[in-house]
Amino acid sequence: MPDTILDRCKQNGLRMTGQRKIIAQVLDLAKDHPAVEELHARAHAQDSKISLATVYRTVKTLEACGILEKVEFRDGRARYEAAGRAHHDHLIDVDTGKVIEFVDPEIEALQDKIATKLGYRLTGHRLELFGVKITSE
Amino acid sequence: MPDTILDRCKQNGLRMTGQRKIIAQVLDLAKDHPAVEELHARAHAQDSKISLATVYRTVKTLEACGILEKVEFRDGRARYEAAGRAHHDHLIDVDTGKVIEFVDPEIEALQDKIATKLGYRLTGHRLELFGVKITSE
DNA sequence: GTAGTTGCAAATCATTTGCCCGGTC
DNA sequence: GACCGGGCAAATGATTTGCAACTAC
Secondary structure: OOOOHHHHHHHOOOOOOHHHHHHHHHHHHOOOOOEHHHHHHHHHHHOOOOOHHHHHHHHHHHHHOOOEEEEEOOOOOEEEEEOOOOOOEEEEEOOOOOEEEEOOHHHHHHHHHHHHHOOEEEEEEEEEEEEEEOOOO | OOOOHHHHHHHOOOOOOHHHHHHHHHHHHOOOOOEHHHHHHHHHHHOOOOOHHHHHHHHHHHHHOOOEEEEEOOOOOEEEEEOOOOOOEEEEEOOOOOEEEEOOHHHHHHHHHHHHHOOEEEEEEEEEEEEEEOOOO
16 A cells, blocks of 8 residues: 555655645545645635645645646646556546546557657656547447 | 648638738648747737737637647647647657657557547547657767 | 745736727628 | 627736745754
8 A cells, every 4th residue: 555645745854734734635535636726625624724825835846746746637727646656547538527547558568669769768658538438329 | 732721721711811821821830839929929920910819819719620739738838730630649858848749550549449448439639758868878 | 943834915827808990701 | 891800908717926924843
């Protein structure tokens, strides 16, 4: 079982204030991909003293530490997810906005192969598939 | 040789004003992926009467017509490229910001297969690889 | 004790829009 | 000539920042 966000913050020597603890917990519990505004709403529910600016500052700090990864879908808002988990990609339901995570070893290998062929070593990648549910019509 | 942006605008029954002609030409000549601000700079160089708002309105119109596709890299600015060309993906040089386009039939097929396995029919996709140039060290 | 954090409000940045004028079909 | 498109400046939405008060280490 991987460390919690809180653990990883401590490992990075971050000063753990009350608001950071709450934000870390919200992130740990989030099974979806909440935008910053949504993170703030959840954190604010635990402690009404947490400001939106603090949430923005915190996710930015955690991203800089490599604890979070920023993902941007098509709605102009940034979302964050825990980094360092097994790599995975996203399939986005264009009707509902629902995000489905998946991993496919074949496609991972292919991405590396392509980059190498082009003379590059990958430092990151992002694959987003947009689609509609197949209905048995 | 595919139609020019101007041709495709006419085919879509768009009213071709002077500013739209210039913007279409700038887009045809662009071999890179200029952000809107940059498109405006180039168009403005041809006719100093073209406003930024017009460029925004024009790219949005062309996107709605399926003439352009919006691509968003990691700097928060929207970029556009001609749609309807052969599908391709992007490799972004993390040191220089340079964008390399590539196509790989294997990865295209795999994307479809994965979506189908998950119960979806693809309506769009985006693959961005971030990497550093391999130097013969 | 002190440097790192926070809240609040004002500032930025990219993008959009209202309004009224001008040009295209 | 009607209607769409354009310029300008003000509005918007997401995110950032200056500053003074606060707090974890």
